[in-house]
Amino acid sequence: MNKIKKILIANRGEIAIRVMRTCRELDIETVAIYSEADRTSLHVRYAHEAYYVGKAPSSESYLNIDKIIEIAKRSNADAIHPGYGFLSENAKFARRCAEEGIIFIGPSPEVIVQMGDKIQARESMMAAGIPVVPGTEGEIKSEDEALEIIREIGLPVMIKASAGGGGKGMRLVKNEADIISSVRAARSEAKAAFGDDAVYIEKYITSPHHIEFQILGDQHGNVVHLFERECSVQRRHQKMIEETPSPLMTPELRETMGKAAVEAAQAVNYVGAGTIEFLVDNNLNYYFLEMNTRLQVEHPITERVTGIDLVKQQIFVAEGKELEFRQDELKQRGHAIECRVYAEDPDNNFMPSAGKVYKISNPLGLGVRTDGYVYEGYEIPIYYDPMISKLIVWGKTRDEAIARMRRALYEYKITGVKTSIKMLERVMNNENFISGNYDTHFIEKNQEQLMTKGSSVDPEDMVIIAAFIDYLDKISIPSTNNKEFVCAQSRWKKTPYINHF
Amino acid sequence: MPVEIKIGDRVAWVNLLKQEGNMLAIEVDGKKYEVDLMHTADGTFSIIENGHSYNIELVPKDGPKKYTAYTLYETFEVEVIDAEARYLQNRNAGGAGAAESKISSPMPGKVVKVLVTEGDPVQAGQTIVIISAMKMESEYKAPKDGIVKKVYVKNEETVDGNQVLIELE
Numbered sequence: 001m002n003k004i005k006k007i008l009i010a011n012r013g014e015i016a017i018r019v020m021r022t023c024r025e026l027d028i029e030t031v032a033i034y035s036e037a038d039r040t041s042l043h044v045r046y047a048h049e050a051y052y053v054g055k056a057p058s059s060e061s062y063l064n065i066d067k068i069i070e071i072a073k074r075s076n077a078d079a080i081h082p083g084y085g086f087l088s089e090n091a092k093f094a095r096r097c098a099e100e101g102i103i104f105i106g107p108s109p110e111v112i113v114q115m116g117d118k119i120q121a122r123e124s125m126m127a128a129g130i131p132v133v134p135g136t137e138g139e140i141k142s143e144d145e146a147l148e149i150i151r152e153i154g155l156p157v158m159i160k161a162s163a164g165g166g167g168k169g170m171r172l173v174k175n176e177a178d179i180i181s182s183v184r185a186a187r188s189e190a191k192a193a194f195g196d197d198a199v200y201i202e203k204y205i206t207s208p209h210h211i212e213f214q215i216l217g218d219q220h221g222n223v224v225h226l227f228e229r230e231c232s233v234q235r236r237h238q239k240m241i242e243e244t245p246s247p248l249m250t251p252e253l254r255e256t257m258g259k260a261a262v263e264a265a266q267a268v269n270y271v272g273a274g275t276i277e278f279l280v281d282n283n284l285n286y287y288f289l290e291m292n293t294r295l296q297v298e299h300p301i302t303e304r305v306t307g308i309d310l311v312k313q314q315i316f317v318a319e320g321k322e323l324e325f326r327q328d329e330l331k332q333r334g335h336a337i338e339c340r341v342y343a344e345d346p347d348n349n350f351m352p353s354a355g356k357v358y359k360i361s362n363p364l365g366l367g368v369r370t371d372g373y374v375y376e377g378y379e380i381p382i383y384y385d386p387m388i389s390k391l392i393v394w395g396k397t398r399d400e401a402i403a404r405m406r407r408a409l410y411e412y413k414i415t416g417v418k419t420s421i422k423m424l425e426r427v428m429n430n431e432n433f434i435s436g437n438y439d440t441h442f443i444e445k446n447q448e449q450l451m452t453k454g455s456s457v458d459p460e461d462m463v464i465i466a467a468f469i470d471y472l473d474k475i476s477i478p479s480t481n482n483k484e485f486v487c488a489q490s491r492w493k494k495t496p497y498i499n500h501f
Numbered sequence: 502m503p504v505e506i507k508i509g510d511r512v513a514w515v516n517l518l519k520q521e522g523n524m525l526a527i528e529v530d531g532k533k534y535e536v537d538l539m540h541t542a543d544g545t546f547s548i549i550e551n552g553h554s555y556n557i558e559l560v561p562k563d564g565p566k567k568y569t570a571y572t573l574y575e576t577f578e579v580e581v582i583d584a585e586a587r588y589l590q591n592r593n594a595g596g597a598g599a600a601e602s603k604i605s606s607p608m609p610g611k612v613v614k615v616l617v618t619e620g621d622p623v624q625a626g627q628t629i630v631i632i633s634a635m636k637m638e639s640e641y642k643a644p645k646d647g648i649v650k651k652v653y654v655k656n657e658e659t660v661d662g663n664q665v666l667i668e669l670e
Contacts, residue, residue: 091532125611313544356529357561358558359543359544359545359558359560410573413558413571415558415560415569415571416560418576418661422574425622452573453575458515460508460509460577461513461529461530461532462536462548462550462557463508463557463572463577463579464506464508464513464529464557464579465515465525465527465529465534465536465548466536466538466540466546466548466557466570467506467508467559467568467570467579467581468504468506468515468517468527468557468581469525469538469540469546470544470568471504471566471581471583472517472542472560473540473542484541484542485539485540485541485545485547486522486539486540486541486542487522487523487538487539488520488525488538488540494662
């Protein structure tokens with residue numbers, strides 16, 4: 001066994017701090033790296049050591065393998081935690097770490113390659129007997145072949161261009177009568193767009209749910225799952241809200257899918273924390289979508305219901321320890337929800353809103369956790385992800401968790417930049433969300449309610465009064481203490497101060 | 502000393518009638534309010550009006566008279582228009598800053614004509630650049646006497662909001 005004493009976190013923002021928190025608890029020294037734009041980022045201030053890694057663009061900093069390895073060696077870090085994003089699923093980086101004798105906290109480079117390639121991953125899963133979205137193995141040769149395959153897998157189907165992207169050469173087919181013409185149309189569109197008319201067919205999952213299973217494997221062949229996360233509330237294919245347990249899930253399905261997730265991980269000898277993503281349709285059929293060979297953004301909800309610190313487990317596994325628990329010892333207790341708070345304008349097509357945070361009050365109280373990194377006076381850089389923080393709540397029941405999330409969102413105040421907080425509040429008040437009746441089309445289906453600003457309960461007049469008093473005080477004697485609450489200054493007989501003209 | 506306060510599209514008249522410590526009587530557009538108001542100098546306001554508690558945060562924008570105000574559910578753009586602001590508005594039709602040495606455009610647009618070159622002496626009120634935005638042409642005038650230090654734009658160039666156009670010595 002190889003006790004880790006110092007970890008370099010090859011990441012920034014909230015996840016870097018998240019990892020460092022666990023390191024502090026384990027008495028492991030932490031090394032931060034920062035780009036030119038991140039000198040004042042909180043992860044730099046939190047770490048024991050911090051080193052400059054390169055210019056602001058990720059390609060010159062957080063993706064700069066040579067430089068990161070150099071810093072790891074210079075600082076004598078025995079391990080590197082890649083967080084999520086950046087180099088977390090980069091096999092070349094994992095291999096370099098191994099060559100340099102640094103522990104990469106994650107799976108082997110071979111597994112990263114195998115699961116990173118969609119076709120290879122699909123084949124590995126089929127070989128392991130895990131259901132994948134039904135469809136053709138490769139290109140279809142003729143329209144007759146298309147007809148035959150579609151009869152086999154059943155309508156509706158999606159015809160997709162092999163070279164595809166951006167929705168071009170894609171056709172949704174709902175009726176048998178449209179099959180031939182749709183194949184032709186998809187082909188000619190693909191030919192025009194990509195110069196290649198190869199198309200393939202995949203079953204179209206109507207109202208799909210995005211449900212994933214957290215798995216954890218050690219170096220001794222033990223693999224467990226830590227239950228599901230429901231991640232169907234998405235916008236632009238980016239997750240916005242996650243919860244566990246999933247309102248769609250039944251105990252039987254959980255058992256079956258959990259078993260499938262463990263088998264999937266075992267099929268590739270998976271080591272560390274990973275996530276198997278599935279699509280689940282309304283009839284509770286599930287299909288393997290992909291595997292993420294890293295820690296997920298939404299891992300805290302799993303930690304909250306299982307009581308297990310996933311980063312701690314990642315470190316233990318990397319040290320070669322055996323898992324401390326078996327599958328039957330793991331329980332889901334209560335309900336956890338995570339809301340991702342982005343610096344963006346929900347009323348303006350989710351446009352990112354970089355800028356300086358003027359004030360921030362974090363929600364507190366029973367059952368509330370925030371994983372964030374911005375502070376008052378911090379300027380959010382324009383180079384990286386607009387996520388400011390994650391707000392995670394726990395409740396005994398789903399209803400209690402939703403009510404608590406509403407309360408926590410009420411407490412959460414960030415000024416100076418626009419955030420998605422109000423939009424998240426509207427989701428927590430949405431009937432369909434409350435009843436657990438939602439799929440990946442949730443945002444578009446509920447657009448009207450989600451985009452409507454609630455009728456204002458705050459009279460403008462109070463804002464006018466506040467601005468008025470601030471103005472009057474500013475033009476008289478400036479206060480020396482910015483943070484202390486004071487009365488409005490008495491200004492009787494002080495009129496000379498404002499008689500500028 | 503009543504002032505006008507612009508909030509969104511509304512312009513309200515506001516006047517302080519009476520003050521005893523944190524207890525204020527204030528009139529907004531003819532409506533009288535008795536409020537208990539406490540605030541910090543950096544813009545956190547706690548107002549209690551008729552038993553209701555309001556938490557308001559003012560974030561200053563450029564200058565002490567413009568704010569973004571945050572209430573529980575809303576964000577407001579607020580501007581105090583006092584005698585000074587009105588005077589400046591009248592003097593600088595087009596919106597150049599007070600005794601500022603930099604002339605900038607408040608919104609994106611296109612340069613129609615730059616009327617000065619670097620080194621030119623200018624007098625306060627002299628038109629120095631014409632910008633067209635949203636089909637309207639605005640003349641930007643020199644806010645003070647001086648010499649043109651730098652011209653950042655040229656004819657036909659598109660400019661962003663708040664971009665500096667011309668700087669005076």
